[in-house]
Amino acid sequence: MKKYLKDIILGGQDGLVNVFGIILAMASATQDVRMVVISGLAATFAESLSMTGVGYTSTKALKDYYHSKLKEEKHESVHHVDEAKDEIRSIYLKKGFKGTLLNRIVQKITSDRKVMVDTMMKEELNLSLEGFESPLRNAAIIGFAAIVGSLIPLVPFFFVDNIMVAVIAAVMLSTVSLFLTGAIKAKVTVGNWLREGIELALVGMGIALVSYGIGYVLQYV
Secondary structure, rough: HHHHHHHHHHHHHHHHHHHHHHHHHHHHHHHHHHHHHHHHHHHHHHHHHHHHHHHHHHHHHHHHHHHHHHHHHHHHHHHHHHHHHHHHHHHHEEEHHHHHHHHHHHHHHHHOOOHHHHHHHHHHHOOOOOOOOOOHHHHHHHHHHHHHHHHHHHHHHHHOOOOOHHHHHHHHHHHHHHHHHHHHHHHHOOOOOHHHHOOOHHHHHHHHHHHHHHHHHHOOO
């Protein structure tokens, strides 16, 4: 779960906020539940396809970048061993290790080429493939999360004919969903669940209100 939390939040939050903004804008401009549902569904599929594509290309780019840097570090570990040792020494010196202990750490790490390369990738470049192993899988997770997130603010409009009642229900449902997303993120990773939940809810609602304002203005154009 934690491994793919970033993709789930990225797709879900983006889908919810974008479609919710469109829904509010349409509700304000047309006062027509049917038009809101049609525009919301169209936005849902467009958003999910877009996020799936973005998820694939961005993950593939990160994976390609990782492998390009890995190739460089492997080359350095063979052809520039002294430079690699100096880099590792510098890394652990900054961590507070000195003297004999520092020499032992450097000797231990550099005695194994794979360990040396892994150390330079993680400690020097702060690069890891964790969560980026499969661009297709990441894209699928982001796309599915975008669909789920997009449908959340649409739900009330399937069951309520009154546009204002549906809008109020959508606002409440979306706010709670964003709050829970932020809170879960904090619980799974680090941070204060209440602060993270409120922050994500406020950001999402702020964006949605801007969209509502645009729709309100457009009805008079």
